[in-house]
Amino acid sequence: MKSAVIVFPGSNCDRDLAVAxxxxxxxxxxxxxxxxxxxxxxxxxxxxxxxxxxGDYLRSxxxxxxxxxMQAVAKAAERGVPVLGVCxxxxxLTEAGLLPGALxxxxxxxxxxxPVALTVENSQSIFTSRYDAGEKITIPVAHHDGNYTADAxxxxxxxxxxxxxxxxxxxxxxxARNIAGIVNQAGNVLGMMPHPERMIGPEHxxxxxxxxxxxxxxxxx
Amino acid sequence: MKTRIYxxxxxxxxDPQGKAIHHALEGLGFxxxxxxxxxxxxxxxHADGVTDADLxxxxxxxxxxxxxxxxxIERA
Numbered sequence: 579m580k581s582a583v584i585v586f587p588g589s590n591c592d593r594d595l596a597v598a599x600x601x602x603x604x605x606x607x608x609x610x611x612x613x614x615x616x617x618x619x620x621x622x623x624x625x626x627x628x629x630x631x632x633g634d635y636l637r638s639x640x641x642x643x644x645x646x647x648m649q650a651v652a653k654a655a656e657r658g659v660p661v662l663g664v665c666x667x668x669x670x671l672t673e674a675g676l677l678p679g680a681l682x683x684x685x686x687x688x689x690x691x692x693p694v695a696l697t698v699e700n701s702q703s704i705f706t707s708r709y710d711a712g713e714k715i716t717i718p719v720a721h722h723d724g725n726y727t728a729d730a731x732x733x734x735x736x737x738x739x740x741x742x743x744x745x746x747x748x749x750x751x752x753x754a755r756n757i758a759g760i761v762n763q764a765g766n767v768l769g770m771m772p773h774p775e776r777m778i779g780p781e782h783x784x785x786x787x788x789x790x791x792x793x794x795x796x797x798x799x
Numbered sequence: 800m801k802t803r804i805y806x807x808x809x810x811x812x813x814d815p816q817g818k819a820i821h822h823a824l825e826g827l828g829f830x831x832x833x834x835x836x837x838x839x840x841x842x843x844x845h846a847d848g849v850t851d852a853d854l855x856x857x858x859x860x861x862x863x864x865x866x867x868x869x870x871x872i873e874r875a
Contacts, residue, residue, distance in 0.1 A: 640861065640864065644860070672866075679866060680864055684815070685813070685815050687816065687819055725815070727813070727866075728866070
């Protein structure tokens, strides 16, 4: 699998994502600086990492979403290339219009940094095929702006079309309908606030994030 | 010339920060505060040739996230 991890000024989970991808797929991703205008030929997975791109200036993910590399990411997404956005990556994907809705300040105003229980809502996506629908998993979150919001019509559509990949199984950040992760209409773009790359080995305290990458490897191979 | 841009949360979008400010005001003993909404104020210095349409586009493409925010443009 030929993957690329996008790196913005202020990204800080880019290395974690690269390590997870390499460990599961056996091939290190290309690290792609935000000023690049093209993806490496044949890229078949794009990962947008967590962190504080551009210091969260203006809005989380707002500046990164307008950086040159995101135009290449949007084009690839349109062609069906899988795109995984984690945490700040999810914020970037919503700001870029690749996913609906927006991520606002956590309802409790606190930065939340701990493992949380999630329910896998849909095991039909390329990101969740290695999970069972309804399965409870534990993945850590670390964010200040994870409070997912969208208008009722959009939320109904996400639910109706099975596009909610993960929900929080406990109170975390005030997210509408407990949404932790969603996919786009075509099913090749996933944004999620929890960090699957931080749960891929026993040394992390669990392996519940590993199957996301294994599923992607299987889907792409 | 200078243009002032006000970015505010849409009605119905919850504003946890505004709520916290509201509580803090009450904590300071200010009574009668009914609601607080927090927004952004942006000043842009620009050439005279920048049109209203240009300013609109700046708001839509970057300054406001129209999923959750409204904007108001005040040309000086």
